Amino acid sequence: MLQVRQATRKFGSISAVAGIDLSVDCGQIVGLLGPNGAGKSTTIRMISGVLAPSSGSIHINGIDLVKNPTAAKQSLGYVPEGAPLPLEMLPIEFLASMASLYGIKRKDTARTILKWAEKCDIQDVLRKPIGSLSRGYRQRVALASALLHEPKLLVLDEPSTGLDPMQRVSFHALLKEVSQHAAVLYSSHHLGEVERSCDSITIINHGKLVTTFNCNTTTRNESQIVEISSIEIAQSIGAETIETLDDGWVRCEMHLEAEVIFARVQEQGGTLRLLQPTEKSLETMYLDVIHGVEEQG
Numbered sequence: 001m002l003q004v005r006q007a008t009r010k011f012g013s014i015s016a017v018a019g020i021d022l023s024v025d026c027g028q029i030v031g032l033l034g035p036n037g038a039g040k041s042t043t044i045r046m047i048s049g050v051l052a053p054s055s056g057s058i059h060i061n062g063i064d065l066v067k068n069p070t071a072a073k074q075s076l077g078y079v080p081e082g083a084p085l086p087l088e089m090l091p092i093e094f095l096a097s098m099a100s101l102y103g104i105k106r107k108d109t110a111r112t113i114l115k116w117a118e119k120c121d122i123q124d125v126l127r128k129p130i131g132s133l134s135r136g137y138r139q140r141v142a143l144a145s146a147l148l149h150e151p152k153l154l155v156l157d158e159p160s161t162g163l164d165p166m167q168r169v170s171f172h173a174l175l176k177e178v179s180q181h182a183a184v185l186y187s188s189h190h191l192g193e194v195e196r197s198c199d200s201i202t203i204i205n206h207g208k209l210v211t212t213f214n215c216n217t218t219t220r221n222e223s224q225i226v227e228i229s230s231i232e233i234a235q236s237i238g239a240e241t242i243e244t245l246d247d248g249w250v251r252c253e254m255h256l257e258a259e260v261i262f263a264r265v266q267e268q269g270g271t272l273r274l275l276q277p278t279e280k281s282l283e284t285m286y287l288d289v290i291h292g293v294e295e296q297g
Contacts, residue, residue: 001024001025001026001060001061001075001152001153001182001183002022002023002024002047002058002059002060002153002183002185003023003057003058003059004020004021004022004023004043004046004047004056004057004058005021005056005057005058005059006019006020006021006055006056006057007019007020007021007022007043007046007053007055007056007057007058008020008053008054008055008056009039009042009043009046009051009053009054010054015207016039016042016207017039017042017043017046017053017207018039018206018207018208019056019208020039020043020056020204020207020208020209021209022043022202022209024153024183024184024185025183026152026181026182026183027179027180027183028179028183028184028199028200029175029176029179029184029186029197029198029199030183030184030185030186030198030199030200030201030202031186031187031188031194031195031197031198031200031201031202031215032044032185032186032187032188032201032202032204033187033188033191033194033201033202033203033204033286034203034204034205034210034290035205035290038204038205038206038207039204039205039206039207039208040157040187040204041081041157041187042207043187043204044080044155044157044185044187046058047060047065047155047185048076048078048080048155049065049069049072049073049076049078050080052066053066059072060072060073060075060076060152060153061075061152061153063075074102074103074149075151075152075153076151076152076153076155077146077147077149077151077153077154077155077182078146078154078155079139079142079143079146079154079155079156079157079159080157081157081158081161082158082161083138083139083142085130085138085141085142086130087129087130087131088129088130088131089129089130090126090127090128090129090130091117091122091125091126091127091128091130091133091141091144092113092117092126092127094130094141094145095113095116095117095126095141095144095145095148096109096113098145098148099112099113099148099149102148102149103149104148104149112148113126113144113148116144116147116148117144119144119147119174119177120140120141120143120144120147120174121140121167121170122137122140122141122144125137125141134162135161135162136162136163136164136167138162139159139160139161139162139163140163140167140171143156143159143171143174147178150181150182151182152182152183153182153183153184153185154178154182154183154184154185155184155185156184156185156186156187156188157187158187158188158189159171159186159188160188160190160193168193172193172196172197175197176197186198191282191283191286192282192283194282195215195282198215199214199215200212200213200214200215201213201215201282203286203289203290205289205290210289210290211289213285215282223253223254223255223277223278224253224254224255224256224258224261224275224276224277224278225251225252225253225274225275225276225277225278226239226251226252226253226254226261226265226272226274226275226276227245227249227250227251227252227272227273227274228249228250228252228265228270228271228272228273229249229250229270229271229272229273230248230250230270231244231250233250233265233268233269233270234250234252236268237254237261237264237265237268238254238256238264239252239253239254240252240253240254240255249273251274253278258275258277261275262275
């Protein structure tokens, strides 16, 4: 759905992005990580058509974004960081104007707006001035506007800024739903949120792609060190490498997700006092990669 090949962006003699290759397929949520000044925002702006690459190519749904931007953008939904919205308008007015720009038929406009207003949880503020809304609500209005035409590629730059914890949970659930029929590229500074939502993560630094890894196999299918109240319960739930401690508790290793272990121990009437992943967290891996690049540079 998204194919970026050797994309470069120069500002004068400075290369903000230097030959990046990136692809996102339908059904995928790909996270884009990197420190400030790494080239994330420039990459996102090129993919969204705000900036033209100095060289290289970007294709959306098989269409060259540089050569045929109008056609390519018909498959694109974009939410920039701090999305600029017309503060004097009502959300329903703004969404109606966006629906018109997307070419949504007038007879379908009201139904389409209501559908995405409900999914983005803004149905109760559709007739309040955008300028009176909280930052979180404005972000959700921007997200709804990007989804009205059901794009094949959704590009998000710091999309959860301003959302409260419950709104973040709903936001991530919506991303999962959208990704069933679209490709999603998600740039954020919040490592935990990227890990929660994304299937794979691409790290860039100094304008270059540093590494890409699969979240499911790299960070989530992890081994756990657990301490359980009895050896019988440990054996019954399939624990490995069992060691009895001095206080009678049992330490063992399990190759299951934390939620599954917790549920099995509860089902057996046991108690869990330690559950510790043995693999590196995303934060640790991210810092290792960035520090490694800095040392090489």
